[in-house]
Amino acid sequence: xxxTSRYEATFNVVDADGDGLIDADELQGVMRVLGxxxxxxxxxxxxxxxDADGDGxxxxxxxxxxxxxxxxxx
Ligand SMILES: [Ca+2]
Ligand SMILES: [Ca+2]
Numbered sequence: 001x002x003x004t005s006r007y008e009a010t011f012n013v014v015d016a017d018g019d020g021l022i023d024a025d026e027l028q029g030v031m032r033v034l035g036x037x038x039x040x041x042x043x044x045x046x047x048x049x050x051d052a053d054g055d056g057x058x059x060x061x062x063x064x065x066x067x068x069x070x071x072x073x074x
Contacts, residue, residue: 007064014063021057023047
């Protein structure tokens with residue numbers, strides 16, 4: 001179980017339009033901030049890979065899981 005509260009602040013920054021979900025556009029934006037430029041197709045792929053419930057966007061829980069995996073991988 002991922003501790004989502006650790007990622008809530010980051011999530012809220014990434015969620016530029018504040019709808020409580022991160023879409024491919026917003027993910028692309030945060031990757032750019034992180035210094036990793038990805039194109040729209042790649043962003044959509046990444047969202048698809050992370051998106052556990054298949055709604056096409058990332059909830060805080062999905063995002064936290066992604067961040068945990070990223071932290072573990074680096
Ligand atoms: Ca959003
Ligand atoms: Ca989702």
